[in-house]
Amino acid sequence: MVYVLEKNKNVEEIAQDLANIFSKTAVERDLAGGTAKVERDLIRESGLLKLLIPKEYGGQGGDWLDVLNVVHIFAKVDSSLAHLYGYHFVNLITPHLCGNKEQKEYYYKITAKHNYFWGNAFNPVDIKLRARKEGSKYIFNGVKTFCSGSVDSDYLLVSALIDGQEEPLLVVIPTNRMGISIKNDWDNFGQRQTDSGTVEFNNVVVEEKEVLRNGFNHDEFSRLRVNIASFVLNHLYLGIAEGAFEAALQYTRTQTRARTPHRSAIDDPIIQHHYGEFYVQLEAAKLLLEKSNVMFQNLWDMGNHISPEERKTLDDATHAAKVFITKAGLDITSRIFEVMGSRATANRYGFDRFWRNLRTMTLHIPVDITIQELGRHVLYNE
Numbered sequence: 001m002v003y004v005l006e007k008n009k010n011v012e013e014i015a016q017d018l019a020n021i022f023s024k025t026a027v028e029r030d031l032a033g034g035t036a037k038v039e040r041d042l043i044r045e046s047g048l049l050k051l052l053i054p055k056e057y058g059g060q061g062g063d064w065l066d067v068l069n070v071v072h073i074f075a076k077v078d079s080s081l082a083h084l085y086g087y088h089f090v091n092l093i094t095p096h097l098c099g100n101k102e103q104k105e106y107y108y109k110i111t112a113k114h115n116y117f118w119g120n121a122f123n124p125v126d127i128k129l130r131a132r133k134e135g136s137k138y139i140f141n142g143v144k145t146f147c148s149g150s151v152d153s154d155y156l157l158v159s160a161l162i163d164g165q166e167e168p169l170l171v172v173i174p175t176n177r178m179g180i181s182i183k184n185d186w187d188n189f190g191q192r193q194t195d196s197g198t199v200e201f202n203n204v205v206v207e208e209k210e211v212l213r214n215g216f217n218h219d220e221f222s223r224l225r226v227n228i229a230s231f232v233l234n235h236l237y238l239g240i241a242e243g244a245f246e247a248a249l250q251y252t253r254t255q256t257r258a259r260t261p262h263r264s265a266i267d268d269p270i271i272q273h274h275y276g277e278f279y280v281q282l283e284a285a286k287l288l289l290e291k292s293n294v295m296f297q298n299l300w301d302m303g304n305h306i307s308p309e310e311r312k313t314l315d316d317a318t319h320a321a322k323v324f325i326t327k328a329g330l331d332i333t334s335r336i337f338e339v340m341g342s343r344a345t346a347n348r349y350g351f352d353r354f355w356r357n358l359r360t361m362t363l364h365i366p367v368d369i370t371i372q373e374l375g376r377h378v379l380y381n382e
Helices: 011-032 037-046 064-075 079-092 094-098 101-114 224-254 269-305 308-340 352-362 367-380
Strands: 118-121 128-134 137-144 155-162 169-174 180-182 199-207
Touching: 011 037, 011 064, 011 079, 011 352, 037 079, 064 079, 064 224, 064 269, 079 094, 079 101, 079 118, 079 155, 079 224, 079 352, 094 101, 094 169, 094 224, 137 155, 155 199, 169 199, 224 269, 224 308, 224 352, 269 308, 308 352, 308 367
Parallel strands: 118 155, 128 155
Antiparallel strands: 128 137, 137 199, 155 169, 180 199
C-alpha cells in the first residue's frame, strides 16, 4: 500500500487519513500482535517522521504541538502506532538535548533525508547491558528489555553501564549494526504492536562519535528529556480514552439494547448519567493537558535558557495531568461496557483493547509514585 501525499493537505489531515486506514485493521492486528510493518511504512511515506525536524535540516519545521496532535489522532484508533510515532521523536531529539551541535545536525539531517524511524534499547530501570572501553571505541555486551520500536527501526537510542561512570553511557547506533539481535518477543496483553521486546548485544562496536557525552543532567534543557517522554504518554493516554468514548458512543447509539420502559438506549437516564461523567472526565483532562502544552512548548523554544524553577513548574503540570488522565482513562475504558451491554464483549469488536492498552502503558511508572511526589512537594513547599 502506498500513501499518496496530497500537497494541499495539512499535517492534521494527513494524520487523520492515516488513522482512518489504521482503524480498518486495528482490531485484527491487536489480536495478531507482531510488527505493524505495512502501517509503519505508511507513516514513513507520509513524511510525518520529519515533522519536528527544523526546515534548515530538511524537515517540516513543525513544533511539539503538531507532533502531539498526531499522537492523539493515532491513539484514538491504534495506540501502538501512536506510541511508536511519539517515541520516534523522544529518541530522535535526544542528540539535540544530550549531544553536541554536530550530532544534533547530523541526526536531524540523515533522518529527514531517509525518513528514518527511530526505536530504542534505552530502558533506564533494568540495565543489563554493559560497555567497556577498548582504545578509542566501546564494546557492548548484554540485553535490554522493553525496547519499544526496535523492530523495523533504522536507529536505536541505547544506554549501558560502564565502569568509572555514574551515569549510563548514552549512544545512538544503526539498528543493523553487527552484533545486534532483535528478538521480536513482545507478547503482552496490551500495546501489542509496539515491538517492545528484547534486544541482545554481542560484542557490538560503538564509535566515540556515536556517544552523547552531555548526558541527561548537563543542564535544564537536557533534563527536558524526561518531561518529553511523560508529555507524549499523557497525550497517548488521552487519545486512548477518547477513542474508547467515541467507539462506545457509536455502539450505544446504534446497537445497545433499550431497557424497559425506554424506547432506545439513549433515552435511559442511567446511560445518560454515565456518558455525562465520561464527558466531564475527558474535558477536565483536556484542560490539564492544554495547560502543560503551552508551558512545554515555551520551554522547548527557550533552549538552554530554562531555569530550574521553570522546569519544576512544568514537572508539576505534567504530573498532575498524568495522574488525572490515568485514573479517568482507566475508569472510562472499563465502564464503557456498562453503557454498551454484554453483546459488546464479543471479540470481533475489540472494545477491551482500549483498557488493555492503557493498563499496560500506565504500569511503567505507577501513578501512586507520581501522586506521592506531588504530595511531598506540597507538604514541604518544594
